[in-house]
Amino acid sequence: MVEQVTHPEGSTVVIEVWSDLGCPWCYLGKHWLQTAIAQRQDADRFKIVMRSFELNPAAPKEPETIERALIRAHGGTAAHVMQAERQIQGIARKEGLEFTLDRLSANTFDLHRIVQYANDEGRGFEFFSRVQDGFFAGTLNPYDPDALADVAESGGLDGQRVRAILARNEYADRLRADRREGLELGATGVPFVVLDRRVAAPGAQKVSVYGRLLEQVAGLVPSERVS
Amino acid sequence: MSKPKSGLQFVAAPASGWCEPGTGVCHIGTTDEAASAEAIDETDDVSDRPGTRSDEHRRRRSPSTR
Numbered sequence: 001m002v003e004q005v006t007h008p009e010g011s012t013v014v015i016e017v018w019s020d021l022g023c024p025w026c027y028l029g030k031h032w033l034q035t036a037i038a039q040r041q042d043a044d045r046f047k048i049v050m051r052s053f054e055l056n057p058a059a060p061k062e063p064e065t066i067e068r069a070l071i072r073a074h075g076g077t078a079a080h081v082m083q084a085e086r087q088i089q090g091i092a093r094k095e096g097l098e099f100t101l102d103r104l105s106a107n108t109f110d111l112h113r114i115v116q117y118a119n120d121e122g123r124g125f126e127f128f129s130r131v132q133d134g135f136f137a138g139t140l141n142p143y144d145p146d147a148l149a150d151v152a153e154s155g156g157l158d159g160q161r162v163r164a165i166l167a168r169n170e171y172a173d174r175l176r177a178d179r180r181e182g183l184e185l186g187a188t189g190v191p192f193v194v195l196d197r198r199v200a201a202p203g204a205q206k207v208s209v210y211g212r213l214l215e216q217v218a219g220l221v222p223s224e225r226v227s
Numbered sequence: 228m229s230k231p232k233s234g235l236q237f238v239a240a241p242a243s244g245w246c247e248p249g250t251g252v253c254h255i256g257t258t259d260e261a262a263s264a265e266a267i268d269e270t271d272d273v274s275d276r277p278g279t280r281s282d283e284h285r286r287r288r289s290p291s292t293r
Binding site: 020022023024025026028029032053055056073074084087088091182183185186187188189190191192194197198199200201202203204205206209213 | 238245252253
């Protein structure tokens with residue numbers, strides 16, 4: 001049984017989320033984690049910190065359809081891979097989330113370098129979340145440097161700095177270190193959520209599970225925000 | 228909960244889905260599979276979907292989703 005050592009009331013609880021863009025479960029898991037947090041009266045206590053986890057560092061730079069990418073990487077038929085995608089789409093839609101099947105797949109190394117910059121500015125999770133939402137809604141091409149710069153600027157970051165980072169090789173070591181640390185901590189599935197460096201949840205967990213983990217690290221509070 | 232070398236305590240509940248860190252292959256949890264099959268049956272744009280019968284989905288176990 002887990003030892004119930006909770007933070008002092010009102011103190012900040014850090015939740016680290018190792019995630020990658022192409023990972024549909026990272027998108028759903030984020031929604032479920034945020035829902036669990038929002039159900040608590042003390043939701044403002046929780047700070048989500050984005051950690052980079054490139055699932056496929058060898059992915060090509062040139063974007064291709066997810067159908068083509070999945071078949072090339074994992075085999076199978078178009079019918080099989082798209083059927084699986086539609087299963088996830090069904091779950092996402094039940095949650096009220098947009099989830100287009102017309103997504104592009106490519107290397108996410110450059111995106112994660114910008115995530116690292118955004119982390120330095122205290123906005124890594126917010127930046128990644130905006131990119132992720134636009135990507136799954138089909139309204140954003142995350143492999144377009146100008147699109148990333150626009151998202152950054154809309155979130156209060158410096159678009160020119162984003163372009164400069166993309167033109168060089170900044171933050172490469174940092175994102176690789178993130179991935180390495182996630183593996184060392186025992187990430188057997190992505191998303192990989194670590195709460196207060198005490199409790200870990202590999203894979204996308206249901207709202208109720210995340211809720212219990214929040215209670216474990218931050219204590220039980222009345223859920224008055226639940227309508 | 229289990230306790231690996233990192234000192235972290237890991238949740239024991241099965242995940243709804245996950246992507247493998249080593250390969251990037253994604254999976255749907257078996258407990259969510261039937262629910263997802265029902266969910267896609269409710270969507271509007273599934274008429275061209277191959278293998279759309281929900282019983283076919285339910286027969287499959289931990290399918291790769293990527």
